[in-house]
Amino acid sequence: MRVVKVEESEIASWTRTLRQRQRIVAVQEKDGHFVFDDLKSAEDLRLDHDVTLQPPLRFFLPEKEQLLSFSRGGGYRAPESDDKPFVLLGVHPYDVAAIAQMDAVFSSGVEDPHYMLRRQLATIVACDVETPSKNVFAGCMGTAVVRDGYDLLLTRVGRHYIAESLTAKGDALIALFGEAVEEPTPWDLQRREAVWQRNRQGLRQHELDCPPEMLPRLMALSYDDKIWQEKSQTCFSCGSCNLVCPTCYCFDVEEDVDLDLGSGQRVRLCDGCLLEEFAKVAGGHQFRSRSERYRHRFYRKASYMPQRFGFVACVGCGRCIDACVPGIANPVEVYNLLLERHPEALEPATAPVAVGAAVATAPAPAVATASRMVSPTAAVTLEPLAAEQLLRQGAARPTDEFAVTDPYVPEQATIVEKKRVTQLETYYKLRLESGRKLGHKSGQFVQISLMGIGEAPISISSGPTEAPTFEMVVRRVGNVTEALEAMNPGDTVGVRGPYGTAFPISDLTGKNILVVAGGIGLVPVRSAIQEVLSHAADFGRLTIAYGMREPRERLFGDEIAKWQKLPGVQVLESVDRVEGGPWHGQVGPVTTLLPLCGIVPSRTAALVCGPPVMYRYVLADLISMGMKPEDIYVSLERRMKCGIGKCGHCQINGVYVCQDGPVFTYAQVKDLPEALS
């Protein structure tokens, strides 16, 4: 760490020198506002900006980027990165705090190689705020001043800048000032302290009426508040609040097919949870209405992210307020209104459980303000490349090993068997080209990938055996599943996974197993049934209650016939209506079967899977029969896109279906309002 003082006029020549060595992305003026952009001339640099239209996040997570490219004949590969080291110049403290938060997101669990590479290539030059923007409230969020998370910090004091480096990369930047540096006097440092004091006090165009650490508690009390309906009446669902937010990182994945139809690329695009398409699944079911989408953003920032990562994901930049045409995005206004309505949030004794906390497997991290988060904790775990090396080297290319472990690049698998099983569903048996077994557990899913068409999350329907193959039954509801239908044995598809949680079959030994499946819900639980049957001696009775709309939708008929003949196994079936075929089972919803199952609540574990509407009734009946929520397992479906807890699409309140699910205990999800609605 080094602290020096330079004359204001030195900044331009320093920038010129730096520009000869590295790409600089810096704050510049555009149409009376400010943007981060490639710096073409040192004269264009502005360090007196109020706020930039877009946060610097776009230089780590671009609006659009390639995840892989594919060519005629089915080959595909990870993109070759042409990213070079760059200096991000003029980052305000609140954005520094946001970058540290994004580091935590993209480095946790399965690392995102694209983000991490750019992050490693970046040198961050922060600068303290000289001109407050009209909606900044960083002072309330503890992000008006940061003392970590940057390589170099520039603070203007009079006609000088104090430059402070924290890293080797920062030291290298100071070295570029050459002879121009002076030793700062204690008076200079006092003046810098005064700038910080001014900003802590001053960057408060909106005053939050509670410390940010209290927000998760407030949110836990506010889920059903009428504010979400009221405010969202004038919401355009335009996603502007998302798209300018430095902590909004959700993305969508799309195929970009070239004109010859044989080649193209898979890209990810910045997305926003306010947008109409965000929570839609294949088949068109919309999981969140306009007001629910409006609410979701506030919960993500002030409840779900704190639970998962330990910080309130709002740094007070005020960009959402600037960008919202109807003027409903102001978080401070929303939180203050909620505080008025729920003053008990400030009483520590009544601390309620936060929405979605039930699934947290580790103890929930203590909530920190964004600035405290920037302390050298898990958030900043990046290995800084040697600064000198960075200043000299050209493009840093990912190694082959890097590409191989890219979680967005699927493995190839061959279709070894295909069978149409109903009008809508087809059975597939797949084998990975590498010959390794998939290694999945019952209830997990894979992302099936067709180059040029897209990806779809598909449940694995076979149990975890030693076989090098795995099976799935796919309902045709979208482009991927339709295209899969056109494929034949010998054709190859891409596979990512297995992903998600499993039915914990080995923990259920000694119990009776009750399977309740509705329609295509039999597919994921079939894996569990097979696992139970392969260790039948370890379990009590296996009862399968299988409901479907019509007889012709019946799946695995041959297998059901075999199951029925096994000792200790009972299969009960029902249809909603007897049409399209002979029927010998019950008529009515699947719940009509439950009283016939002879459930002994204390000795039974239930595995439930079906369409959203089924859960409500089945779960209510099981509970009224005396079953405990922790003995009931459900498998939920959402729009899983990335599979590794990054893209945000499959989120149910605070949990990610792709990681925390798809298998949950009912105890985990019964208090999640979005889970079973």
Add this chain to the structure above:
Amino acid sequence: MKKPRVAIFDFAGCEGCQLQIVNLEEELLSLIEIVDVVEWREGMSEKNPKFDIALIEGSITRPEDEERLRDIRARAKVLVTIGACAGTGGVNKLRNHMDQKVVGRTVYGADADKSFLQVGTVRAIDEVVPVDLQIPGCPIDGREFTRVVRTLVLGGEPHLPEHPVCVECKRANNVCRYEYGEVCLGPITRAGCGARCPSFGMWCFGCRGKVTDPNVDAAHTVMASYGKTVEELEQRLALFGS
């Protein structure tokens, strides 16, 4: 794989959308590799009674148009409209707000009463026959057009953005037109144009029609907070018939 047969038809419009197709130049050649264009007045002289995909430009303004359109619909497996005139009625629809006699006299002068110049209410294609897909815009975006055709050829269901133009303005680092005191239709207009007009300093004219679930009430409500009136908004909306 047999190439799908494509026919392009036009009704009342400026033919600017067809021109966009012609303007694809090299891309057009690649497109012809994957489809068989069997009828296209602006691009070729042949005609063919059989086709799989009908692309329709222009709005319906005369009784004989309706008859012709129904015939095309009956012969097409997939009917796709191209452009604002076919999609929403387009600028032609402005006429519906006026006295038809005045319109006739203004355009045709003394000839306005001649029988073959009698015109009726302007309608979008989907106000006359079922439409499978609309490619919006005035004119259409060439890239979107080729993407839709490619997806159709691949057997997929083409997907148009369901979100508004604001998304693309943010991506383009544009300053919001409301900050300039303009009535911009971006918040309720379907994206896909890359926020072309705002990126060049104009408000969004709404040529791509409304988003899937437009909050028009909100648009009415926010007018006052920007010192604008609902009438100004309605005028803007009327331009492209939505």
